[in-house]
Amino acid sequence: MCITATQRGALAGGLKTKLINFEFLRESRNRDFGTGFYTTIDLNQAMTWPVGKLIRRIESGAETISSNEIPAVAKIRIYPERYGDDISVKDFRGESFDWVRFVLNHRYDSSLDRCLCDTREDMPHPQIVCGSMADNDTGDVIAEFIQSGMSLDEAEHINWFGRNITRSRDGNRLLGLELGDQIAFF
Template sequence: MAQFDVKITLPNQVFHGTQMKAIPGIRQKPINKAYCRANKDFGSGFYTTIDLYQATRWARKSIDDVIAFNRKMGQPLISNISEGELPAVAVLNCEPDGNNLDIPVHDFRAESKEWADFILKHRFDSSNVSCNCSLHPDIVCGVMADNNTGDIIAKFRKENRQIDNPADLKWFWERITLSQEGRRLIGLELGDQIAFLNEDLNEMLTVKGYYKYNLSKRIDVVTPQNYTEEWDYYEN
């Protein structure tokens, strides 16, 4: 197997989609194992992206659900949304310089079989304290699995599929690269993510500001061209 001698330069700035109520905690301690959920794509950690549009879409989902509910109930569309529930995107400076840590990084380029295998193992069973992968890195970079991965994993379990069975990995791999409309997504169409999995890395991450969702500026059809119009930016 080819060995690569790699030097990686992390982005100077990363985004994290969340809600307003989480911003103070992220400011204090971005990577906080107390809040990291189990069974995530690359393991339990703090997930960021270099793509602001992706982070805003992710953050906006919580509101989309409330608005869809209100529409169904015939209520004013933006009632029942508190300040804390408003979508937010934390903007973090990433400054590894000056840190003398030896940091294991795994960078997955595109939707390779190895990428799908890594996600399957962590989605199937991983937490802050355990995982099935042989070399658990501190930082993982790679494309994002489709948003329905939770449902796909549930089906994987129900059908008694096995994480070390190549045919079952192929089954999983094919499904996590399909869009909701059933179209095969390739490369950057899947989105980008950088996961920080070790609290020791907190010293390189600093919140420098955040985007707050502005309900009164809500756009029904958001595109990469117009999406920033819904958001107000606050610098620290």
């Protein structure tokens, strides 16, 4: 579906005035890095997210799709030099134990108003988090983690979670950009 120049202008204007819709995020829970605004450096990945959501909506039997549900990808430019030193950034490069533990803690239990960083980490939740995406069906992996009685504090259990979220649906191990890259803003 094509949009008109007027619709494109309205979309861009809306993003400039309110990039993050916290009311929408209020319903969002248990994401890789917590509830936030997720972006990626990979255009193909960026296109997959909203289209996949629309496909799932259609497959679930939606009889109508409104114009505000049509997927869009926005290119956002960040100017770090315009921000002071008061922005906290957590940058995971690679699938380290710390990355797995951070994802596990947020997939286990987090929402817009609460996450385990508040009680488990030595500082509040970072304002920006960068790193790999958890792959596979993380919902099923976290469900098995909980049902098996695994602990958030046991290294062996954290490593089990890490092995299972870095595999494709057909069981192949994925590393680095094969998993996908994400930058989340909080």
